Amino acid sequence: MAKQVIYLDNAATTAVSKTALEAMLPYLAEQYGNPSSVYSVGREAKAGLEKAREQMAKALGCNPREIYFCGCGSEADNWAIKGAAYAGRKKGKTKIVTSCFEHHAVLHTCKALEKEGFEVVYLPVDAEGIVCMDAFYEAVDETCAVVSVMYANNEIGTIQPIGEMAAYCKEKKVLFHTDAVQAVGHLPIHLQGSGIDLLSLSGHKFHAPKGVGALYIRGGVLLPNLIEGGAQERSRRAGTENVAGIVGMGAALTEAVASMEENSSKMKKLQDKLIDGLLQIEHTRLNGSRTKRLPGNANVSFEGIEGESLLLMLDMNGICASSGSACTSGSLDPSHVLLSIGLTHEVAHGSLRLSLSENTTEEEIDRVLEVVPQVVERLRSMSPLWEKIKNSEN
Amino acid sequence: MYSEKVMEHFANPHNVGEIENADGVGEVGNAKCGDIMRMYLKIDNGMITDAKFKTFGCGAAIATSSMATDLVKGKSIDDALKLTNKAVIEALDGLPPVKIHCSVLAEQAIKAALRDYYVKNGIDPTPFLGEETNSCDHCDHCGH
Ligand SMILES: Cc1ncc(COP(=O)(O)O)c(C=O)c1O
Numbered sequence: 214m215a216k217q218v219i220y221l222d223n224a225a226t227t228a229v230s231k232t233a234l235e236a237m238l239p240y241l242a243e244q245y246g247n248p249s250s251v252y253s254v255g256r257e258a259k260a261g262l263e264k265a266r267e268q269m270a271k272a273l274g275c276n277p278r279e280i281y282f283c284g285c286g287s288e289a290d291n292w293a294i295k296g297a298a299y300a301g302r303k304k305g306k307t308k309i310v311t312s313c314f315e316h317h318a319v320l321h322t323c324k325a326l327e328k329e330g331f332e333v334v335y336l337p338v339d340a341e342g343i344v345c346m347d348a349f350y351e352a353v354d355e356t357c358a359v360v361s362v363m364y365a366n367n368e369i370g371t372i373q374p375i376g377e378m379a380a381y382c383k384e385k386k387v388l389f390h391t392d393a394v395q396a397v398g399h400l401p402i403h404l405q406g407s408g409i410d411l412l413s414l415s416g417h418k419f420h421a422p423k424g425v426g427a428l429y430i431r432g433g434v435l436l437p438n439l440i441e442g443g444a445q446e447r448s449r450r451a452g453t454e455n456v457a458g459i460v461g462m463g464a465a466l467t468e469a470v471a472s473m474e475e476n477s478s479k480m481k482k483l484q485d486k487l488i489d490g491l492l493q494i495e496h497t498r499l500n501g502s503r504t505k506r507l508p509g510n511a512n513v514s515f516e517g518i519e520g521e522s523l524l525l526m527l528d529m530n531g532i533c534a535s536s537g538s539a540c541t542s543g544s545l546d547p548s549h550v551l552l553s554i555g556l557t558h559e560v561a562h563g564s565l566r567l568s569l570s571e572n573t574t575e576e577e578i579d580r581v582l583e584v585v586p587q588v589v590e591r592l593r594s595m596s597p598l599w600e601k602i603k604n605s606e607n
Numbered sequence: 608m609y610s611e612k613v614m615e616h617f618a619n620p621h622n623v624g625e626i627e628n629a630d631g632v633g634e635v636g637n638a639k640c641g642d643i644m645r646m647y648l649k650i651d652n653g654m655i656t657d658a659k660f661k662t663f664g665c666g667a668a669i670a671t672s673s674m675a676t677d678l679v680k681g682k683s684i685d686d687a688l689k690l691t692n693k694a695v696i697e698a699l700d701g702l703p704p705v706k707i708h709c710s711v712l713a714e715q716a717i718k719a720a721l722r723d724y725y726v727k728n729g730i731d732p733t734p735f736l737g738e739e740t741n742s743c744d745h746c747d748h749c750g751h
Binding site: 521559595598 | 614618623640641642643644645664666668
């Protein structure tokens with residue numbers, strides 16, 4: 214029996230849009246040249262690349278010369294943080310400030326730098342999933358090589374006070390990086406005059422293909438290279454460019470920015486319906502601020518059940534979602550993000566993230582609100598913890 | 608990642624529930640690690656006439672609970688004492704390496720229920736079951 218799939222894992226990755234795909238196809242077929250070559254097929258590829266750079270710059274409110282294409286969001290994070298750290302060390306700055314609930318692309322990079330002798334401060338976040346600004350002001354000073362705080366969290370969708378942090382870093386003459394992988398294409402961002410020095414993005418979170426990203430490096434900021442080799446990206450990031458992917462990313466971001474307001478209000482409506490509906494289930498909590506939140510993100514915990522079995526049962530009903538349980542995080546602990554906002558291990562194991570796209574329909578949300586309560590009830594009926602929870606205060 | 612057999616037992620687990628006035632009840636695991644198994648046994652004349660379980664945990668935790676209770680139902684206590692996590696894994700056509708600990712818990716839950724049965728009947732379980740084990744109490748799986 215073929216089942217219609219309801220895809221609600223758009224924070225993990227998105228479908229390539231028709232616009233992006235159509236923009237890419239010529240670069241996978243006839244315009245296959247190497248952009249560094251002098252003959253015409255190469256020049257056409259180069260033109261595609263530069264057009265995409267202009268599209269990115271326009272969408273982000275910066276200069277095209279500040280956009281550097283690279284392999285993915287993780288690479289952009291590594292480049293930004295390692296680059297800024299090494300540049301800072303030359304000036305005697307050996308402190309790095311980040312938050313405790315960053316993506317692993319940032320956290321593991323910071324851990325690696327700690328091993329090289331950098332001091333790293335991991336800022337706490339409050340119960341709503343917002344970085345504690347008191348701790349930020351205490352930690353950030355002239356000895357910092359870089360401050361790196363994510364624009365919006367990938368698990369709970371909470372939006373951080375980036376403007377305030379960037380302004381303070383500017384005042385303290387400290388480089389400010391933000392991992393905006395979840396924000397670009399979904400929140401309005403205007404880089405010029407923002408105080409942001411470095412910003413990471415990844416195409417596959419806004420309907421471009423996987424395996425293409427970019428780092429914004431503000432004009433005048435000098436970073437050592439992460440990938441050495443040829444003279445691509447004005448000698449700052451070597452490697453023959455993923456031309457089709459880059460062209461797709463330019464087209465996808467242009468489209469996302471053009472329809473952002475419309476998409477956002479549509480998604481927010483469905484998000485509200487979804488969150489309200491899920492919270493009808495007893496002993497359920499919303500993870501992360503209700504208001505300072507990406508328009509497509511819903512993250513809840515159901516007490517008494519475990520996330521992997523929840524996902525498997527949703528999958529049997531054609532619903533694709535994700536969870537922060539240990540069994541699905543691929544590590545031994547439940548999600549560090551959910552623990553950081555104060556959830557106990559038990560409650561973190563029972564979390565569910567549903568992330569919408571502008572293509573999500575009301576019918577799909579209705580179906581989810583029909584299936585999830587049944588699945589939760591079924592798992593709770595099998596759970597040795599449920600009796601006790603049910604009889605306690607909600 | 609899971610075999611068809613595991614998915615079968617996960618989608619339609621056998622023996623879910625509780626047994627009122629069970630002759631042996633055993634619980635292992637811990638909520639912090641994300642798995643708890645509680646097993647109930649009905650025992651008549653040295654035979655396990657019924658087995659039920661309640662489990663909080665991942666797909667493999669539920670499937671191994673289902674299979675382990677199936678494997679001891681209708682068996683003598685002596686046979687149930689010989690249950691191994693390997694037998695549970697084989698009966699499920701294999702488990703992914705990271706889920707092996709679920710089969711260990713399932714074996715331990717059955718044995719904890721048998722231990723309870725012996726204790727309730729005034730018999731020292733140590734000769735049959737050795738010292739008490741709950742792999743989650745000193746578990747290197749999740750480090751808690
Ligand atoms: C916040 C955040 N940072 C970084 C990444 C990594 O991006 P990529 O998959 O392109 O390496 C992701 C994607 O999972 C993310 O959500």
